[in-house]
Amino acid sequence: MSAAPAWLHIVGIGEDGLAGLTPAARAVVEAAEIIVGGDRHHTLSDAVTAERIAWPSPFDALIDRLRAYRGRRVVVLATGDPLWFSVGARIGRAIPPAEIAYHPQLSAFQLAAARMGWSMADLETLTVHGRPVHQMIAFIQPDARLLILTTGAETPAQIARFLSERGFGQSRMTVLANMGGPDEARFDGTARDWDHDVPAFNTLAVDCVAAPDAALLPRVPGLADDLFVSDGTMTKREVRTATLAKLMPMRGALLWDIGTGSGSVAIEWMRAARSARAIGIESRADRRAMAAENALALGAPRLDLREGEVPEALEGLPAPDAVFIGGGLSEAVFDAARAALRPLGRLVANAVTLESEALLIDLHARHGGDLVKLSVARAEPVGPYRGWRPSMPVTQYALVKR
Template identity: 50%
Template sequence: MHAADLGGAPAALSPPVVVVGLGADGWDGLAPRSRAEIEAAEVLIGSARQLHLVPVSVAAERVPWPSPLSEALPGLVEQAGRAVVVLASGDPMLSGIGTTLTRLLGADRVRVLPAPSSVSLACARLGWAVEDTAVVTLVGRPVELLHPHVQPGRRLLVLGSDGGTPAQVAALLARRGYGASVVTVLGDLGAPDETRHAGTAAGWSAAVPALAVTAVECRADPGTVPLPTVPGLPDEAYESDGQLTKSDVRAVTLARLAPVPGGLLWDVGAGSGSIGIEWMRTHPSSRAVAVEASAERAGRITRNAARLGVPYLQVVVGRAPEALQGLARPDAVFIGGGLTTPGLPEACWEALPPGGRLVANAVTVESEAVLAAWFARAGGDLLRLGIQHAEPVGRFTGWKPAMPVTIWTVVKP
């Protein structure tokens, strides 16, 4: 979207908006080019703290961000012919206003002059390689997004909204069985009075400044079994009433769905939500909608999604195909229940774009008949999966077969 699209002056009449990153060392730490842009500004926009860091000798009009922030953004394009400089913290393109403005105005209308990011400064203080450190942004986001990153031996840098983030991170680690993890909170990075607090997640109690980065060295407590990063999580990872695609079948089903970053999945007849949840766990940009007729199960899906690190899973309570109306067009659809419902397979097939993928599982003769008819009509691949588990038979061990599952996979031409 460009300035003219938002009702402001045409792009040619206004110079680009300049976004200048400020470190905690303020004016003294700015590069000469960044200082020159601020000194030449006619309008300075930033937080009260950031504006206070600019010397009074700079004559620009100073505009503090209102709350909510979005109210100020349209005003940027109304400054026809005026030099506008936006002040940001550190690197404006790391969970910062630079990203928002570039998306709003277009990359050709924004010029970014970054300062060292909090990530770079934190890694420098800790002696960590940036490329080996996972960065998790919790700025305005739920702490549950941290879950997929918690693995033994991983190093994490967590960016939070305020000084309460370290305690939330420590509590989550302790609940997950990672109370032995080393938590280091680096406050006011780049300022003369930097602070550093360290401890374990289980024993965390330190008070920290609002401008802080939380560094975590993940260490599992004795007996903690890490969750795998690939599809097919243990069945025990889910709260369930029995309506759950079991682990082995789930792994095959996800492989057939072939998730790619940014893809949107409809999980129809979601049960405990496992397919949609594990689709989203494959990449942070992946999205899913879980459609479930039972309100009780829908609540269970929401809890499972939060506990397994994908709190943005959309849960729709309703009976398909009616509940599918108005949903964003999917890249893939999984039908885990309700195949015999009149019109359901048709609605899912029609919703898919060319190249979209449909996977459906059946365990009953009636639902298998539906899949056989669709296989004859649309082609694809029909697979019957039989799984047997070893169980005691008296003093010996025998094989107990699970119900076979028929899986239909098809890509829409």
């Protein structure tokens, strides 16, 4: 018995409107009873007679609206490829895939890469459309090429400022608008001299060029300590690197950072993997403020900071893929965190006091895992010479929930 045909069609459309669609996609649009989309999409398809529905507000109401149309011929119009930073992915998470047919068009990324002569395999594709613009900061690297779906006419100037502040003012920037249509436009310049007024709907191409004094902010964990605003109580660079190696950042994974302090571990977790998320639990308001400042400056604006004392503050949080206990360590906190971890979840706890170390030794004896002591010494002046000045050793306990 064959499956019923899809009742919901999600069609990508470009600046050339119906003329740019494949014959099959055009037939679907022309046969629609209901067409859902933004004003621009309706204008591009105005030759078709159908009931017209605008994007609802709030946008999440779209799913219930679509479900109410089940059994009718429904088309959702999206720009370019509906499954590439677009509405198709959101709908596909809520409505069974068998009920949906996708009809992709060339995406803005593909068009922009063609205009720039860039290989799609050698660049980063990002969106800040409806999202914090600061998140692109994590991708500013020497010689990187970025294609960015922007959030409005002001976005290129904001990104130009981010580049200039970090020593990438010589980076070449190109704004492309209305690609594939009769009003296609292009604006070129450098970050430090950017002064163009551009259309609100645009795609930005950035060819990153680093000055000799540019800030080096790799996405591999281990950012310099002085890049973080801190009161001194933070997980230092070498220990932070070892900590994140055992937390294992992965795409879309969620971290609980207990006793987040300046946010260094949570921020590096989010920078290390696309779409990685983090909740930082910190009882002190001054430290939450520092963590928020660091998150904006280093490209992790979605760090979710929560006030509270542990373990009570952990109740009701979404289940984590990893937990870091950098402060507030106790057996009750460990038990609550371990119980909440998803299968294959990772837990790492660091300790510097003898009392906390004793607890980690006991936990290791009872639950297994890895127990190591990390010692770091730095070369510093000793009179006219240099010598090693050791930092306080850190005892680190790590386990994987199986």
